[in-house]
Amino acid sequence: MTDRKAQLTANLAKVEERIAAACTAAGRKREEVTLIVVTKTYPASDVRILSELGVRHVAENRDQDAAPKAAECSDLPLLWHFVGQLQTNKVRSVVGYANFVQSVDRSRLVAALSKEAVRAEREVGCLIQVALDAQESGRGERGGVGVGGVEELADLVARAPGLRLDGLMTVAPLTGEYAGRQQQAFERLMDLSTALRRTHPAANMVSAGMSSDLEQAVAAGATHVRVGTAVLGVRPGLG
Ligand SMILES: *Cc1c(COP(=O)(O)O)cnc(C)c1O
DSSP states (O other), X not given: OOHHHHHHHHHHHHHHHHHHHHHHXXXXXXXXXXXXXXXXXXXXXXXXXXXXXXXXXXXXXXXXXHHHHHHHTTTSOOEEEEOSOOOGGGHHHHHTTOSEEEEEOSHHHHHHHHHHHHHHTOOEEEEEEEOTTSOTTSBOTTSOBOGGGHHHHHHHHHHSTTEEEXXXXXXXXXXXXXXXXXXXXXXXXXXXXXXXXXXXXXOOEEEOOXXXXXXXXXXXXXXXXXXXXXXXXXXXXXX
16 A cells, blocks of 8 residues: 555544544434545545545535546546636536536526536536625625525526536635634524525535534534545645
8 A cells, every 4th residue: 555545544534433423423324424525736646546445525626626637537436526616717617527516606607507517418516605704695705605695596506407406515704703613603504404495305415514623514414524634634835
């Protein structure tokens, strides 16, 4: 086994242990939570190792890095999640490899995704990114739509050809009333998900929690956690 493979094996085992412990603490079944490994800034060779180790969901946040990586790994049985702020001029490329776009936060993006999904004859699973630090239906600092804009955007996705409304995503806010209160933030997302599922019962994905707060996300009821650093190591520079 290479050093890198040994390292990723050990890190994955630790993360798996944390998720299992969090599920036990919350009285949830381990199968209720899906691990998505965020591979941004790390090479395709790491993605290949992760796939060998049984990882099935990977996430990226920049199309420039993700597109070539996904192409290099197209022989692997992976599902790709796009989790970064998405410019409409990158949508055609992203739709080429992404099974899920978790950062849907405005109507123009919905229109662009729908158009490209239809063109590519693909179905793209969409999660509305909720900015819990934004004013009502405004947008968040790091993308996302305010709480007041979620329903309208969800309805738009649900009606859009080529798109499937799968649920909600959030990143714990660094500012505002939820700063430093991850669990409360994730519980708020869960409440929004409950409300959404009244009109869209199949939209049951709740994506929340990263390396530092996956326990709080599992406790709140998240179905998907997005873990980068704890599996791959601290990213050099921004990412
Ligand atoms: C980078 C990133 C993650 C993973 O963060 P870590 O702290 O490295 O686990 C999760 N979600 C999004 C949207 C990200 O951009």
